[in-house]
Amino acid sequence: MAKPCFPSPLQPPADGDGGKSNMTNAKDTETPLLDQLEEGPWPSFVKEIKRAAEDNASAKDLLRQLERSYNDKIGHWKHGGIVGVRGYGGGVIGRYSDLPEEFPAVAEFHTLRVNHPSGWFYTTEKLRQLCDVWDKHGSGLTNLHGATGDIILLGAPTDALQPCFDDLAEIGFDLGGSGSDMRTPSCCVGPARCEYACIDTLDILYSITMEFQDELHRPMFPYKSKIKIAGCPNDCVASVARSDFSLVGTWRDNIRIDPDEVVKYANDSLDIQTEVVDLCPTGCMHWDAATKSLTINDAECNRCMHCLNLMPKALRIGKERGATLLVGGKAPIVHGALLSWVIVPFMKMEPPYDELKDLIRRIWEWWDENGRMRERLGELINRLGMRNFLKAVGLPPVPQMIRAPRANPYYFWDPEEVK
Amino acid sequence: MATRTDFGPPNYKELIPPVVEKNYGQWKYHERVKPGVLKHVAESGDELYTVRVGSSRLVSTDWIREVCEIADKFCGGHLRFTSRHNLEFLVSDKEQLEPLIQYLGEHGYPVGGTGHAISNPVHTQGWIHCHTPATDASGIVKAVMDDLFEYFVDWKLPAYCRISLACCLNMCGAVHCSDIAILGIHRKPPHINHDVVRAKCEIPNVIAACPTGAIRPDPKNKTLTVNEEKCMYCGNCYTMCPGMPLADPVGDGVSIWVGGKISSARTPPKFSRLVIPYLPNNPPRWPEVTSAVRNIVETWAKHARKHERMGEWIDRIGWERFFDLTGIPFTVQLIDDFTLATETFRSTPTFKW
Numbered sequence: 001m002a003k004p005c006f007p008s009p010l011q012p013p014a015d016g017d018g019g020k021s022n023m024t025n026a027k028d029t030e031t032p033l034l035d036q037l038e039e040g041p042w043p044s045f046v047k048e049i050k051r052a053a054e055d056n057a058s059a060k061d062l063l064r065q066l067e068r069s070y071n072d073k074i075g076h077w078k079h080g081g082i083v084g085v086r087g088y089g090g091g092v093i094g095r096y097s098d099l100p101e102e103f104p105a106v107a108e109f110h111t112l113r114v115n116h117p118s119g120w121f122y123t124t125e126k127l128r129q130l131c132d133v134w135d136k137h138g139s140g141l142t143n144l145h146g147a148t149g150d151i152i153l154l155g156a157p158t159d160a161l162q163p164c165f166d167d168l169a170e171i172g173f174d175l176g177g178s179g180s181d182m183r184t185p186s187c188c189v190g191p192a193r194c195e196y197a198c199i200d201t202l203d204i205l206y207s208i209t210m211e212f213q214d215e216l217h218r219p220m221f222p223y224k225s226k227i228k229i230a231g232c233p234n235d236c237v238a239s240v241a242r243s244d245f246s247l248v249g250t251w252r253d254n255i256r257i258d259p260d261e262v263v264k265y266a267n268d269s270l271d272i273q274t275e276v277v278d279l280c281p282t283g284c285m286h287w288d289a290a291t292k293s294l295t296i297n298d299a300e301c302n303r304c305m306h307c308l309n310l311m312p313k314a315l316r317i318g319k320e321r322g323a324t325l326l327v328g329g330k331a332p333i334v335h336g337a338l339l340s341w342v343i344v345p346f347m348k349m350e351p352p353y354d355e356l357k358d359l360i361r362r363i364w365e366w367w368d369e370n371g372r373m374r375e376r377l378g379e380l381i382n383r384l385g386m387r388n389f390l391k392a393v394g395l396p397p398v399p400q401m402i403r404a405p406r407a408n409p410y411y412f413w414d415p416e417e418v419k
Numbered sequence: 420m421a422t423r424t425d426f427g428p429p430n431y432k433e434l435i436p437p438v439v440e441k442n443y444g445q446w447k448y449h450e451r452v453k454p455g456v457l458k459h460v461a462e463s464g465d466e467l468y469t470v471r472v473g474s475s476r477l478v479s480t481d482w483i484r485e486v487c488e489i490a491d492k493f494c495g496g497h498l499r500f501t502s503r504h505n506l507e508f509l510v511s512d513k514e515q516l517e518p519l520i521q522y523l524g525e526h527g528y529p530v531g532g533t534g535h536a537i538s539n540p541v542h543t544q545g546w547i548h549c550h551t552p553a554t555d556a557s558g559i560v561k562a563v564m565d566d567l568f569e570y571f572v573d574w575k576l577p578a579y580c581r582i583s584l585a586c587c588l589n590m591c592g593a594v595h596c597s598d599i600a601i602l603g604i605h606r607k608p609p610h611i612n613h614d615v616v617r618a619k620c621e622i623p624n625v626i627a628a629c630p631t632g633a634i635r636p637d638p639k640n641k642t643l644t645v646n647e648e649k650c651m652y653c654g655n656c657y658t659m660c661p662g663m664p665l666a667d668p669v670g671d672g673v674s675i676w677v678g679g680k681i682s683s684a685r686t687p688p689k690f691s692r693l694v695i696p697y698l699p700n701n702p703p704r705w706p707e708v709t710s711a712v713r714n715i716v717e718t719w720a721k722h723a724r725k726h727e728r729m730g731e732w733i734d735r736i737g738w739e740r741f742f743d744l745t746g747i748p749f750t751v752q753l754i755d756d757f758t759l760a761t762e763t764f765r766s767t768p769t770f771k772w
Contacts, residue, residue, distance in 0.1 A: 033703040037558060040565030041529065043475035045547075045557040052479040059479075062547070069546035069555065070702040073668040077550040079661035087424040095548060111548065118431035120500040124487035126434060127498075131480040140480045144500050147541060147592045154477070154548055162422075169423045186502065191444035192435055193459055193467060193509070200444065202431050213425035233683035237502050240688050241596035241681045279726060281685050306684045306726075313448040331590035333655055334630050336758055339596070339688055373624060374659075 031067040052140035058155055059139045061105035065097060076103075083110050083158055085165040089218040091175030092161055108158050109139070113176035114151040114168065115209065115216075118202035119189050129171040137164035148226070149186030150176040179219040180374075182212050187229035188236040195312060196305070197231035198249030198321040199349040204229050207353055208360070215364070222371035222380075225364065226329075232317065233305050239329070239340070244377040245360060246326040246340040249349075251318035254298040255307075261314035263292045276307050322348045325356070327363065328378025338378040343390070345400040359393065366392045387412065436497035438467050438511040454574050455530035456520070468510040470519055473529045473539045473564070473571060476504040477547065477557055493519040503539045503581075505532055531572040535579060537716070539571075540564065542584040543591045545603070551654055552586035553603030553671040554700050560584055562704040563601070563712050570716065577723040577732075580716065581680075588653045596679035598729040599712055600691045607670035608633075608650040613642040615662030628659045630757075651757070673698045673708050677715055677741075678730030689730050694741075696752035711747075718745045739771050 029035055037046045049066075052059035065076050081094025093111040100107035114130075130151070134140060139155035146152040151173075156164055165175065176184035185208060188194070190201030208227065209216065215225075228239035231249040239246035266272050272294065277285045284300035285307065287293075294314075296307075308315045325347055326340035347355060363377065366389065371380045381389045390397055435443070442461035449459045457469040474482075486506055490498040493515045499507045506528075510516050523530055532538045540563065543549065545556030563582065570576060583594035586603040594600035616622070622643055626634045633649035634656060645656075645663075652670075656663045675698070679691030694715075698707040715729075722744060723732035733741045742749050755763045 036703045037561050041568045042561055042564035045475040045477040048479045051481045073700045074666050075546045075552045079550050086422045115428035117429045117434050121431050121434040123434050124490050124496045127483055127487050131483050135480050143476050172429045174426050192439045195446040195448055210427045235681050238681040242593040279685055304683050331593045332588050337595045
């Protein structure tokens, strides 16, 4: 039996006329449904569209068209549309209203994906330059940031795209990826502000972004290819869930323990037995409550980060650091969602990161040669087999790659091996 | 004029604040000071406070200029954003911390989203700017977060909770590993416009795009047909061909998925699982969605152990207990019948009543 649902304090009354907001003068507004989303404590995107609409006709028509969608319960953008800027095959997404006569200012309302700086760090000077360019050419609306990481400049007509890009180039902002190319890679805050960073996520990101400019800007692959870089297994950028190439920082030696700080945590009301040791997935920790001493059998630790997350002053990552490379992660389209799989348990990460770049190139080459149209890397590995993939890119099979060996007797032998 | 190309993004080294430049890679530890506030301490002894602010993701240049003024006043002209649409003010002068927080409070900027809280929902464009949506994105997120605001600004949960929204199965928001995922879905097969198919679509590509083999060629009429019994409404054919729209005011709506995670802390990353197959699109505030999400959050908060993420809690108690405790009705759509379905079936009589 269903439990009664919790009433929302902001739920509109059943008659649906808009509740307590400024609806007494319903005639005064063209957007009575959206106006209700100006209320409430969470920041309101409707307020943001209205601010932009004060001196921008396209933002105003965007709001009016959205109100129409709220009434019709359906979107009002046409399918696709190819637009772009000189020299690039991606980075701009075409968007056209399917009601251009009703909402002429959004008849053409294209998106520019602008490559963000590593770690999403900005100076106010840089952001203001970006605002000036966007106010000049577009709707004044943006996403900070899109799901892939780009700065999304939301809404400009076709003839504004090239001048807008030229002005962006003047202030040092380049376009990101779209279509069947390397999408704009992203990384976590890393060594800029995190003691868990096992690798220099920001530098690796900048280095591979510069290395693969052609792959980023000119679609050439079977489908999209995403790279995300996380400094530790907490994976704050969701690399394992969301990218074809997931680079995750890790270490090979021992967790560094500061025994005095362990005692302080214990005295400071952290229940080390219950909250730390009992939740350790490998059972590699021992807490002696009498002597207030914590020991770790590092050989059995799988570096899940739980204990470090709870006791950052007392426990620190090891010193022999590098990255685990996993591949194949993706969202459901076409054949279902995948989480990335370990293919290199440990790789040293030192500039200029040639080993990583070479491996990415080899994998792209194999995928480009064998992948069907719109087949992501993980789907191709699934179709042709991990065995073929490892052989093609020259990686040795190791037990760290799997959760368990196969449970079926259907396996291949290379004729060379049967002699 | 020759256009300059392939020069790449601005170099982060020119954008990081001085305290980060000085202590880059030398951070020693951090403390969770209070909801939304982190303190990082470097080997040098330098302290850096982070104040995390939820944003609506869709923002105007006016808003950007406004937060720049705040960063000029309190943070020496530096700021950053997170992968989940948060804005972060980085404060190296402790004297500025409380005045900044007070200023943010007075001007309607929500500080929170760290520690045992609900973080800022990752979401997609929805009806605002997408051509394949089954629902809106910003509107639902606004309604859900207005409702759950107390869990963003305070520590009242057993663990971190990530809510995400994608407005169709393309999942630009890749929500499939979230504690709670809100996913727009279609429930009707594409209605084919044969003239558009003939004029604009590569028929073999459309056929190949169907994950269930529901699309067949119709060579005689130079178009294609859909076996509606096989169609699972993924919308992939429409991505390939404008002649096959699925959007429909009655068919479209929202599904709810729970128990995913992306970190490897304690347990490996895992997918979210379907628990509510359909809720109607009911703008502007989607009351069915907000109450369903609140019910799941509060049932978890009431029953989970400290540090137990949604999916870890469910793994411990079992799915049958999850449906019992939440009161969510179990329907046939929750039983998988796609490619790896059998992995989710139970092969033991050891379950709970």
